[in-house]
Amino acid sequence: AQKITQTQPGMFVQEKEAVTLDCTYDTSDPSYGLFWYKQPSSGEMIFLIYQGSYDQQNATEGRYSLNFQKARKSANLVISASQLGDSAMYFCAMREVLSNDYKLSFGAGTTVTVRA
Amino acid sequence: EAQVTQNPRYLITVTGKKLTVTCSQNMNHEYMSWYRQDPGLGLRQIYYSMNVEVTDKGDVPEGYKVSRKEKRNFPLILESPSPNQTSLYFCASSFEGKINSPLHFGNGTRLTVT
Numbered sequence: 243a244q245k246i247t248q249t250q251p252g253m254f255v256q257e258k259e260a261v262t263l264d265c266t267y268d269t270s271d272p273s274y275g276l277f278w279y280k281q282p283s284s285g286e287m288i289f290l291i292y293q294g295s296y297d298q299q300n301a302t303e304g305r306y307s308l309n310f311q312k313a314r315k316s317a318n319l320v321i322s323a324s325q326l327g328d329s330a331m332y333f334c335a336m337r338e339v340l341s342n343d344y345k346l347s348f349g350a351g352t353t354v355t356v357r358a
Numbered sequence: 359e360a361q362v363t364q365n366p367r368y369l370i371t372v373t374g375k376k377l378t379v380t381c382s383q384n385m386n387h388e389y390m391s392w393y394r395q396d397p398g399l400g401l402r403q404i405y406y407s408m409n410v411e412v413t414d415k416g417d418v419p420e421g422y423k424v425s426r427k428e429k430r431n432f433p434l435i436l437e438s439p440s441p442n443q444t445s446l447y448f449c450a451s452s453f454e455g456k457i458n459s460p461l462h463f464g465n466g467t468r469l470t471v472t
Contacts, residue, residue, distance in 0.1 A: 246400075275457040287401075287448060287463035294458055333400060337457045344389055344408075344454065345416060346461050348400035 245269065246334050248349035255324045256357050262309070263319040263352045265334035273339040276317040277346065278308065282330040290332075293317055321354075329356045360385045364449045364464035371439055372472055379434045379467050381449030388454035390432040391416065391461070392424065395446040404447075407432055408454055439471040 247266045255261040267276065278290040293301045293308045301308040309318040321328055331353045335346040364381045371377055383390065391406035393416075403416030407426040421443055423435040432451075436443060446468050450461040 273457065277460055279463075285446065285466045285468070287450075287461075287466075289460040289462070292458055292460060335401075339457055343403070343406050343414065343416065344452075344457075345391060345403045345406060346401075346450075348402075350398055350400045 245347040246336055246349035248334055248352050250352045251350075252353040252355070254355050254357055255321075255328075257326060258323055260320060260322045261324055261328075261354060263321070263332050263334075263354070265317045265319065265349060267315050267317060267334075267336050269315075269336065269338055271338040271340045275337045276308070276310070277335045277337070278306070278317075278319045279333045279335060280328075280330045281333065281351070282327075287333075291319070324354075324356045326356050326358060329354060360462070362449055362451055362462050362464040364447075364467055366467060367465060368468050370470045370472065373440055374438050377436050377439060377469075379436075379447060379449075379469070381432045381434065381464060382430050383432075383449075383451040383462070384430065385451060385462065386429065387451035387462070388429070390426065390449065390451045392422070392432070392434045393448045393450060394418065395448065395466075401448065404434070436469075439469075441471045443469065444471050445469060 274295045276293045280288045291303045307320045331351045334349045362383045392404040393401040405424040407413045449464040453459040
């Protein structure tokens with residue numbers, strides 16, 4: 243079964259506007275971590291933000307915030323005040339404590355294009 | 359500078375010709391892993407290592423080998439590459455046993471097998 247689902251293959255957003263990228267996850271592990279990564283066209287994977295399953299508050303890092311709704315198993319990324327440099331592919335990922343391999347399970351990604 | 363270094367960045371080879379992609383990290387991370395990225399599939403784990411001399415298969419290990427003789431190095435070996443191994447490969451590392459420790463990725467190796 244798919245552990246991470248990103249339903250938006252691609253999105254367009256106007257510069258300076260906010261954009262929300264959807265991510266839902268599937269786990270029976272009570273302890274897990276959720277991550278978002280950015281992959282620009284140059285190819286590298288850049289860590290953006292982390293949310294722990296026991297964290298009471300939504301994570302924020304500069305213009306990035308994570309809308310964590312535990313009961314709905316969703317961890318949407320919000321990018322505020324979009325910039326042209328935000329054009330990239332974005333991946334949601336999860337790490338589970340009970341997983342012996344400590345791997346990150348990734349979604350298929352969402353491509354964001356910021357328009358001037 | 360803390361980083362994961364993998365080489366080469368680009369590699370074109372022919373079917374059956376053995377190749378090695380190197381990976382090195384300078385953060386003293388116990389955990390290292392290899393992923394491949396294919397369109398529409400996200401990233402999938404090939405192999406991982408919890409520490410020196412400890413390696414195990416990930417989700418898509420067929421056709422790959424790894425070794426972990428030193429903590430900092432984790433090479434990926436393709437003994438007999440085939441066209442279906444054409445992909446973008448990433449090496450990554452993190453502290454072991456901490457779910458809040460993000461994976462730090464290398465810059466990727468784009469492999470083409472003809």
